[in-house]
Amino acid sequence: MNRVPPAAHHRVLFEPISIGSKTLRNRFFNVAHGTAYGVLRPSTWASYRAVRAEGGWAAVSTEFSSVGPSSDESPLHSSDIWDGEDGRRHKAMVDAVHEHGALASIELHHGGAHAMRRLSREPALSPSGLAGELPPPAGPLGTPKVMTLEDIERVEQSFVDAAVRARDVGYDIVDVLAGYGYLFAQFLSAFHNHRTDKYGGSLENRARFWIETLGRVRDAVGADCAVASRMSIQTQGPWGHTLDESVELVRMADPLVDLWDLNVGSVLDWGSDISPSRVIPEGHNVELFTRVRSATQKPIVGVSRWTSPDLMAEVVRSGVIDLIGSARQSIADPFFPQKVYEGRIEDIRECMGINHCISSLDRGNMACAQNATAGEEYRRGWHPERFEPLERPDVSVLVVGAGPAGLEAAIGLARRGADMVHLVDSADQVGGHLRQVVDLPGLREWGRFIDHRKIQIDKLPNLQLIASTTLSAAEILEYGASHVVVATGARWLDTGLAPGTHTPLPGVDGLEWVFTPDQLLARGDRPVSGCRVTVYDAEGSYMGSGLSQLLADEGYKVSVVTPHAQVTAEGDLTLDGPAVRRSLHTSGVAMYRNVSLTEVGDGLLRGADEFEEPFLLETDALVLVTMRAPVDDVYRQLVSERNTLHESEIEAVLCIGDAQSPRPLAEAMFDGHRLAREFESTDPSVPLPYRRESLQFVK
Numbered sequence: 001m002n003r004v005p006p007a008a009h010h011r012v013l014f015e016p017i018s019i020g021s022k023t024l025r026n027r028f029f030n031v032a033h034g035t036a037y038g039v040l041r042p043s044t045w046a047s048y049r050a051v052r053a054e055g056g057w058a059a060v061s062t063e064f065s066s067v068g069p070s071s072d073e074s075p076l077h078s079s080d081i082w083d084g085e086d087g088r089r090h091k092a093m094v095d096a097v098h099e100h101g102a103l104a105s106i107e108l109h110h111g112g113a114h115a116m117r118r119l120s121r122e123p124a125l126s127p128s129g130l131a132g133e134l135p136p137p138a139g140p141l142g143t144p145k146v147m148t149l150e151d152i153e154r155v156e157q158s159f160v161d162a163a164v165r166a167r168d169v170g171y172d173i174v175d176v177l178a179g180y181g182y183l184f185a186q187f188l189s190a191f192h193n194h195r196t197d198k199y200g201g202s203l204e205n206r207a208r209f210w211i212e213t214l215g216r217v218r219d220a221v222g223a224d225c226a227v228a229s230r231m232s233i234q235t236q237g238p239w240g241h242t243l244d245e246s247v248e249l250v251r252m253a254d255p256l257v258d259l260w261d262l263n264v265g266s267v268l269d270w271g272s273d274i275s276p277s278r279v280i281p282e283g284h285n286v287e288l289f290t291r292v293r294s295a296t297q298k299p300i301v302g303v304s305r306w307t308s309p310d311l312m313a314e315v316v317r318s319g320v321i322d323l324i325g326s327a328r329q330s331i332a333d334p335f336f337p338q339k340v341y342e343g344r345i346e347d348i349r350e351c352m353g354i355n356h357c358i359s360s361l362d363r364g365n366m367a368c369a370q371n372a373t374a375g376e377e378y379r380r381g382w383h384p385e386r387f388e389p390l391e392r393p394d395v396s397v398l399v400v401g402a403g404p405a406g407l408e409a410a411i412g413l414a415r416r417g418a419d420m421v422h423l424v425d426s427a428d429q430v431g432g433h434l435r436q437v438v439d440l441p442g443l444r445e446w447g448r449f450i451d452h453r454k455i456q457i458d459k460l461p462n463l464q465l466i467a468s469t470t471l472s473a474a475e476i477l478e479y480g481a482s483h484v485v486v487a488t489g490a491r492w493l494d495t496g497l498a499p500g501t502h503t504p505l506p507g508v509d510g511l512e513w514v515f516t517p518d519q520l521l522a523r524g525d526r527p528v529s530g531c532r533v534t535v536y537d538a539e540g541s542y543m544g545s546g547l548s549q550l551l552a553d554e555g556y557k558v559s560v561v562t563p564h565a566q567v568t569a570e571g572d573l574t575l576d577g578p579a580v581r582r583s584l585h586t587s588g589v590a591m592y593r594n595v596s597l598t599e600v601g602d603g604l605l606r607g608a609d610e611f612e613e614p615f616l617l618e619t620d621a622l623v624l625v626t627m628r629a630p631v632d633d634v635y636r637q638l639v640s641e642r643n644t645l646h647e648s649e650i651e652a653v654l655c656i657g658d659a660q661s662p663r664p665l666a667e668a669m670f671d672g673h674r675l676a677r678e679f680e681s682t683d684p685s686v687p688l689p690y691r692r693e694s695l696q697f698v699k
């Protein structure tokens with residue numbers, strides 16, 4: 001790190017702190033978060049974690065690390081620590097983290113009734129044989145086994161064995177997970193724990209299993225590791241324990257713990273913890289932490305969707321917590337601590353709270369909507385702060401379209417030292433469709449994507465933004481660029497063609513009372529004031545629910561119809577779904593699920609539900625949120641003019657982002673980033689192969 005001291009008001013964040021026998025170099029603790037790389041992709045995993053250490057985090061944690069087969073979490077992605085081979089893979093990660101001066105922390109985990117066990121196929125373990133509250137398909141089916149005293153002893157021993165293995169491969173901190181509704185939390189909770197022996201009943205009895213385990217882990221690792229425990233101090237439903245109980249539990253276990261790792265929520269309530277910006281503000285847990293502070297003098301690391309260095313410094317200075325716990329800000333910007341240290345606040349890629357990270361993790365690979373390099377440190381060799389200089393910088397690149405892909409490509413190419421990058425957009429501002437998205441209720445923070453890139457544009461002398469300019473194909477050919485990158489985005493279909501039908505919706509054509517999101521957001525069109533509006537959301541992401549809320553807030557009588565089982569089905573992965581639906585309900589929005597529209601006409605929508613029963617709804621206006629199509633006319637004209645292209649000496653015309661294939665923000669941005677990184681490959685329109693890690697094949 002640059003040796004210039006940090007700004008006075010941030011200095012508190014860089015004071016070292018001791019936890020047990022270990023000293024953290026500053027107050028930034030990169031808390032447990034799953035990646036889907038783990039021990040199954042050890043090099044990807046080690047590089048990912050190492051970059052966070054390089055960026056200045058004082059401690060870098062694993063995701064949940066299962067301690068044995070009774071908590072096999074497949075098909076989820078635990079970084080298991082069951083045996084020596086797992087240990088070897090952990091060691092590579094730990095060594096990589098240590099190389100950059102950070103401490104390595106492991107989150108030891110047992111899922112109890114919630115463990116997936118798809119490969120081990122052992123029975124689930126639980127305090128009282130009560131099935132987990134997580135409904136299918138997310139949760140496992142069946143009634144878990146009541147743990148016998150022998151089971152309790154065995155699980156305690158598996159934590160001890162895992163802790164010793166962790167110590168032996170060099171971990172500095174072992175963090176016993178007692179939160180999120182997993183096994184220890186099940187024992188702590190009167191909802192799950194109905195036992196009548198010494199492990200059930202009073203809070204003291206319910207805490208016994210966890211406290212015994214903490215004591216045994218502590219004895220086993222001795223002074224070689226600090227011992228932490230993660231506790232979810234409040235849950236939304238009845239399935240956890242109360243805040244008062246959490247305070248009492250902290251008092252009880254305090255002598256056994258060097259660091260309290262605090263969050264909120266449970267498996268059914270992840271959105272309270274991995275809080276979407278759409279519904280939960282930064283700093284939302286501070287009041288809760290204040291209560292726990294009264295019970296302990298031990299250091300506390302607390303998460304709270306932190307992104308602002310000022311707020312972080314304030315909360316540490318107040319003494320409520322000692323360490324800033326962060327998962328998502330580290331994903332969005334691994335170099336956050338270093339940038340704060342150097343006073344480069346404007347260079348921070350602030351986490352937007354979109355939660356693409358958690359939804360993409362659920363789909364099998366954690367990725368970020370702000371940081372294209374997350375997870376690509378090893379796979380593609382991308383560093384979040386460094387770009388390879390172009391071998392041939394004497395290029396002049398014209399990027400047409402300043403939406404997410406165009407912005408990312410233009411900035412990447414300018415960083416790589418291209419002589420000239422011109423970024424042209426017909427709008428007077430950058431951001432493309434995202435500029436309108438941020439006007440939807442709750443999505444203001446998504447604008448951080450644009451804000452960050454605007455600042456970077458201003459800093460790059462070889463990147464010129466040319467706004468309010470529409471270029472035709474002929475004008476592009478005459479522009480004088482050596483390379484043209486078309487990033488002209490996408491538009492919403494006005495035909496009602498939907499993922500589940502692949503045909504236009506009969507009757508829609510030419511109706512004046514049918515709108516698309518583009519008409520409502522970009523053009524500001526509106527149905528007659530106060531009328532009945534139906535939003536047909538066959539896409540299932542944020543747009544349908546966002547427009548429904550917007551129109552309800554504006555006084556329309558809104559219905560939302562979706563062919564999916566839930567309104568804003570994707571919201572169940574980005575974790576804002578439940579809160580968004582609650583808000584729609586409170587705003588009087590009628591929600592019709594499992595309904596596909598089949599025809600529109602005479603102020604009437606016709607459709608069918610999942611049982612093919614007819615559905616009829618009278619409406620004055622219809623908003624179609626079904627599918628987006630690429631806006632690629634300019635690209636197609638350019639590539640069809642092969643001869644003229646040759647004459648104009650344009651070396652390549654490339655199409656990226658939504659203009660090629662409309663997709664989520666993270667993926668469109670990734671495409672622009674990839675193009676910048678692979679600009680000099682033989683054919684940059686085709687992604688280069690990436691490094692694949694596979695398990696060793698033994699015949």
Ligand SMILES: Cc1cc2nc3c(=O)[nH]c(=O)nc-3n(C[C@H](O)[C@H](O)[C@H](O)COP(=O)(O)O)c2cc1C
Pocket residue numbers: 031032033034035062063064107177180230263273274275303304305306325326327328329357358361366
């Ligand atoms: C992609 C992702 C994966 C996560 N995986 C875990 C996990 O394995 N174990 C855990 O205790 N918490 C996990 N969390 C929760 C974080 O540790 C943290 O409590 C939460 O994200 C709030 O912190 P933040 O606002 O800084 O992101 C995960 C969070 C994210 C975003």
Ligand code: SF4
Pocket residue numbers: 328329331332350351352353354355356357358367368369370371
């Ligand atoms: S995907 Fe969104 S919420 Fe997740 S880390 Fe990136 S910016 Fe933050």
